[in-house]
Amino acid sequence: MGISSLSICLDLSRNNLTGAIPEEVGKLQNLGELHLDRNRLSQQIPSSIGSCISMERLYVQDNFFGGPIPSIMSSMRGLQVLNVSNNQLSGQIPKFLESLNLTNLSLSYKNLEGALPTGGVFRSAISTSVVGNKKLCGGLPDFQLPKCYYKESKRTRISGIAKILISIVSALVGVACILSLLYFFWFRHNKNASASSSSEDGILHVSYHDLLKATGGFSSTNLLGVGSFGSVYKGLLNQTQLVVAIKILNLTCDGASKSFIAECEVLRRIRHRNLVKVLTACSGFDFNGNDFKALVYKFMSNGSLDEWLHSTASQYTERNKLSLLERVNIAIDVACALDYLHHHYEMPIVHCDLKPSNVLLDDEMNGHVGDFGLARFLPEATHKLLANQSSFVEVKGSFGYIALGNEAYLGSFSLFL
Secondary structure, eight states: OOGGGOOSEEEOOSSOOEEOOOGGGGGOTTOOEEEOOSSEEEEEOOGGGGGOTTOOEEEOOSSEEEEOOOGGGGGOTTOOEEEOOSSEEEEEOOGGGGTSOOSEEEOOSSEEEEEEOOSGGGGOTTTEEOTTOTEEEESOGGGOOOOOOOOOOTTOOOOHHHHHHHHHHHHHHHHHHHHHHHHHHHHHHHHTHHHHHHSOTTOOOOOHHHHHHHTTTTOGGGEEEEOSSEEEEEEEETTTTEEEEEEEEOTTSTTHHHHHHHHHHHHTTOOOTTBOOEEEEEEEEOTTSOEEEEEEEEOOTTOBHHHHHSOOHHHHHHOOOOOHHHHHHHHHHHHHHHHHHHHSSSSOEEOSOOOGGGEEEOTTOOEEEOOOTTOEEOOHHHHHHHHTSSSOSSOOSOTTTOOOSOHHHHHHHHTTO
16 A cells, blocks of 8 residues: 555654655645644645645644745645744745635744735634734734735836826825814714713723633633523733623523623613622624624622522532621622612612622622623602512513512522522
């Protein structure tokens, strides 16, 4: 059986191989995976490698290959992983890499130049690595490359009069653009002046990429809990080195978007020492173009009241039971929060899902009410009417903790059951 009949994997890495890759590599048409990395191979990657149409993974990093990436590789439609980093390849990144079904591409530490493509695998800074190529520019913002500046071709020859006319027109257009931009920013600043002045100092602006980094790629090791509409992760924001709790909404769940809107509407208005503080919100798209919504809260180091009242075996060994004084103090904190929501805000707010898992504890064991995804604003007339009734028209919340009638008394009482 000859080497050309190989169909799974050929690993020749770490063998101090020298010279060029032989043209016969094109005969490995059925090979799925080829490892030539960490050798001393040189010259150009042979164009015959384009005949390996069944290849899914190609590793040639840490060699001395030069020249451009062969354009014939565009025929390798099955290629999923390509690593050509740490070589002496030069030239521009070929556009055909966008059309391949690549899930992982490493082009780091070479002499590549020109504009970085923006389609296919280049839409993700996690799946694509281009670090160490100082002459690259453009691409999506996540790659943090400089903008591309194209020089005018020397072949273009314009007469003196035409040059003067073009210069004048360009100057006028430039002045008009600058004036338009100044007017736009001035108008936008005035339009948002009241909103900006009412915002808290140092408000955070985070993107999907920021939250992805903060949670280690939404790692299960940072998962704090899973609720009805999403999951909560512990994260570290690079901008401020602040430890936060990040609630990622599962938008495939019915009512998740409404819960996000309701919570944003409530938390942007209320301020109280016994309510969980929301730092910012993120609404946009992930790297796959799917809708993404998240809320970022101040992190509560002692977890939820539910974890203290109903500890698991591992939690019980780390924590002591709540003392009577601590229970009373937490109950007072919850009652103060509800009193503020019901009686001291311009429009009464009903939490609708007050339970131990929605009461979080800070470093000093102070209680903070959170999760306003089911909260309701009640006009004063409706508030008075409901106070005399035994139930709401539409009941929502967790079984055993649904607010019926007077939420303040029933909710506070049921927290410690």
